[in-house]
Amino acid sequence: xxxxxxxxxxxxxxxxxxxxxxxxxxxxxxxxxxxxxxxxxxxxxxxxxxxxxxxxxxxxxxxxxxxxxxxxxxxxxxxxxxxxxxxxxxxxxxxxxxxxxxxxxxxxxxxxxxxxxxxxxxxxxxxxxxxxxxxxxxxxxxxxxxxxxxxxxxxxxxxxxxxxxxxxxx
Amino acid sequence: xxxxxxxxxxxxxxxxxxxxxxxxxxxxxxxxxxxxxxxxxxxxxxxxxxxxxxxxxxxxxxxxxxxxxxxxxxxxxxxxxxxxxxxxxxxxxxxxxxxxxxxxxxxxxxxxxxxxxxxxxxxxxxxxxxxxxxxxxxxxxxxxxxxxxxxxxxxxxxxxxxxxxxxxxxxxxxxxxxxxxxxxxxxxxxxxxxxxxxxxxxxxxxxxxxxxxxxxxxxxxxxxxxxxxxxxxxxxxxxxxxxxxxxxxxxxxxxxxxxxxxxxxxxxxxxxxxxxxxxxxxxxxxxxxxxxxxxxxxxxxxxxxxxxxxxxxxxxxxxxxxxxxxxxxxxxxxxxxxxxxxxxxxxxxxxxxxxxxxxxxxxxxxxxxxxxxxxxxxxxxxxxxxxxxxxxxxxxxxxxxxxxxxxxxxxxxxxxxxxxxxxxxxxxxxx
Numbered sequence: 001x002x003x004x005x006x007x008x009x010x011x012x013x014x015x016x017x018x019x020x021x022x023x024x025x026x027x028x029x030x031x032x033x034x035x036x037x038x039x040x041x042x043x044x045x046x047x048x049x050x051x052x053x054x055x056x057x058x059x060x061x062x063x064x065x066x067x068x069x070x071x072x073x074x075x076x077x078x079x080x081x082x083x084x085x086x087x088x089x090x091x092x093x094x095x096x097x098x099x100x101x102x103x104x105x106x107x108x109x110x111x112x113x114x115x116x117x118x119x120x121x122x123x124x125x126x127x128x129x130x131x132x133x134x135x136x137x138x139x140x141x142x143x144x145x146x147x148x149x150x151x152x153x154x155x156x157x158x159x160x161x162x163x164x165x166x167x168x169x170x
Numbered sequence: 171x172x173x174x175x176x177x178x179x180x181x182x183x184x185x186x187x188x189x190x191x192x193x194x195x196x197x198x199x200x201x202x203x204x205x206x207x208x209x210x211x212x213x214x215x216x217x218x219x220x221x222x223x224x225x226x227x228x229x230x231x232x233x234x235x236x237x238x239x240x241x242x243x244x245x246x247x248x249x250x251x252x253x254x255x256x257x258x259x260x261x262x263x264x265x266x267x268x269x270x271x272x273x274x275x276x277x278x279x280x281x282x283x284x285x286x287x288x289x290x291x292x293x294x295x296x297x298x299x300x301x302x303x304x305x306x307x308x309x310x311x312x313x314x315x316x317x318x319x320x321x322x323x324x325x326x327x328x329x330x331x332x333x334x335x336x337x338x339x340x341x342x343x344x345x346x347x348x349x350x351x352x353x354x355x356x357x358x359x360x361x362x363x364x365x366x367x368x369x370x371x372x373x374x375x376x377x378x379x380x381x382x383x384x385x386x387x388x389x390x391x392x393x394x395x396x397x398x399x400x401x402x403x404x405x406x407x408x409x410x411x412x413x414x415x416x417x418x419x420x421x422x423x424x425x426x427x428x429x430x431x432x433x434x435x436x437x438x439x440x441x442x443x444x445x446x447x448x449x450x451x452x453x454x455x456x457x458x459x460x461x462x463x464x465x466x467x468x469x470x471x472x473x474x475x476x477x478x479x480x481x482x483x484x485x486x487x488x489x490x491x492x493x494x495x496x497x498x499x500x501x502x503x504x505x506x507x508x509x510x511x512x513x514x515x516x517x518x519x520x521x522x523x524x525x526x527x528x529x530x531x532x533x534x535x536x537x538x539x540x541x542x543x544x545x546x547x548x549x550x551x552x553x554x555x556x557x558x559x560x561x562x563x564x565x566x567x568x569x570x571x572x573x574x575x576x577x578x579x580x581x582x583x584x585x586x587x588x589x590x591x592x593x594x595x596x597x598x599x600x601x
Contacts, residue, residue: 043328048310105296112299113307 005117006056006155011041011103016134017062017077017127020144023136024060024123027148036155044106051110056119056158058151061103062140063124077128078139080147082154085120086111121154123147191576192422193561194599200565203557205550205580207425218540223249223531224335230527230542231329234586239272239320240520241542242333243394244527249335252514252531253507260500261337262394263493268323268330269393269518270490274357275316275327276521277441277483280584281368282309285476288578289371305367308360312483315350315357319490322346337504347497354494358487362459365480369463376579377470378559380552381435382443383415385519391451391485392444392519399447400437401468408517411526417543428548436551439523440583441478442469453488456481472556472582479584509535520545522584546585553583 010025012018022040029038036058039050044061051057066075083090090104101109103122110116125147128137190206214233218226226245231238243265250257257265282305283295292298299306317327323342324330332339385392385408386399398414399405406414415437417426429436445452446468449460460467460481469478515528523545530539556579564575 045310049314109296109299109306112296113303 005054007054008058011061015132016130017140018130021060023144027144044103051115055117060123062127066126078143079126083122204422207423215540218537227333237520244518247516248514248527252512255507267493270486271316271319273486275313277479278312341503361483368476373473380438382438384444427551442475445478453485456484549583
């Protein structure tokens with residue numbers, strides 16, 4: 001599979017730590033690989049407008065409630081986790097209102113409509129304060145660069161696997 | 171057999187906001203129905219007091235992410251009335267265009283994603299998408315058109331920032347609006363197809379003797395301006411709204427409920443009221459479509475509101491296209507004004523019905539008093555009344571089925587509970 005059509009979407013807002021998805025987009029733009037089209041969404045539903053002609057979708061959004069296990073303490077702000085869609089352990093969460101869909105609901109809808117590429121990865125970054133006009137928490141801000149690096153590496157590995165180069169080099 | 175039987179639906183899907191429905195039965199018969207709005211009051215009217223009148227359009231837009239234009243439009247018209255500002259025909263047309271954008275995004279989503287699943291037996295638009303992908307894709311594309319128009323004219327799709335008292339902060343460039351024309355031409359045909367589709371859905375036979383109320387205008391379909399008309403046969407100036415209708419507190423709701431002052435009767439606002447009162451002022455293709463579909467007016471079946479929404483969706487595309495094609499940039503983008511003490515009110519038509527604002531301002535341009543009556547507050551008592559009429563015939567059904575059918579009836583009104591003060595919890599109590 002080619003990953004030339006990889007699309008990255010950072011989901012966020014200008015508010016507090018909620019901007020982390022956009023900051024990861026900024027960090028990816030600093031290391032152009034030629035593999036990614038980079039977009040910033042304010043609402044997960046924006047995704048449905050952008051899925052044409054992409055064979056890999058990479059998403060990054062703020063999240064709250066990451067933990068190391070069912071009875072474990074919550075992870076500190078700036079901790080991140082990667083999922084491959086579809087994944088059962090992603091909480092759907094409460095639908096915020098009738099005219100808006102969260103990320104998991106949007107991905108479910110896109111899947112129903114056969115709009116999703118075969119490869120969909122999500123990065124969630126634990127945040128602390130998404131309040132309007134709140135500053136970015138230092139621990140959250142410091143996650144942008146390593147998450148961008150991990151995304152770039154994952155794409156590179158995926159390209160090698162897809163083209164068969166890795167097995168040729170192995 | 172327990173004395174008390176309780177049904178709980180923790181989340182009424184596909185309505186905007188949070189509330190609960192309490193159904194009490196006595197000796198097997200319906201005793202009381204209450205639509206409990208428990209969302210905390212939002213105090214926007216109090217927030218506005220003491221603030222410069224220029225802040226009102228942007229603050230009131232925050233009341234709702236779905237119909238911010240309705241709040242902005244009604245506030246600016248009311249404030250301009252207080253200030254004695256006369257806007258130009260060009261500004262007036264741009265305001266109608268902005269309103270068309272809001273109607274398109276709201277109506278398209280409600281028809282395709284929120285309401286149609288009720289008639290096709292799906293729990294949600296997401297569930298419906300697997301079997302009806304083209305319809306869902308169409309709805310999302312139409313919604314996008316509305317958002318695009320709001321972005322160009324309003325500065326952004328949610329909570330636009332370009333609306334000011336006296337006009338707009340900036341008139342759009344011709345190329346910005348012209349770029350929308352191809353999509354809107356496609357959208358008009360798609361809206362016609364969508365309305366034919368929803369008109370073919372199976373509708374319950376449920377008719378009631380409603381009083382339906384909307385803004386009425388002699389020459390145009392109601393959006394920004396007009397008197398207030400009723401299917402009861404009267405027409406009153408907007409300035410007499412508060413002499414005819416009142417908001418009352420009810421113990422079970424944090425939202426005020428509207429009723430007629432003279433007889434405490436509920437009334438019905440929204441697309442069906444507008445089509446019933448103003449069908450002959452729909453744009454030509456929408457009017458022809460109503461005839462083709464043999465849509466009988468007055469229509470007293472609230473479930474057919476989805477068809478009325480479709481006709482209005484077609485109208486909004488037609489009117490928007492006409493304005494987009496004829497657009498020439500205009501100056502000034504807004505009319506200047508001098509502060510003066512006074513009061514002003516206005517009524518316009520939000521996607522889900524009539525919205526009324528009244529303000530009193532000081533001679534330094536400060537808000538002294540604000541009154542905001544959203545459409546859903548006006549419909550809440552009517553919704554309860556509908557449920558009282560509808561529920562006795564279905565009480566033999568299971569708790570889950572009663573809850574489903576009650577929710578569907580509520581969704582006819584496309585309620586925006588957030589505006590009025592969010593998911594419905596149905597509690598059925600049997601004694």
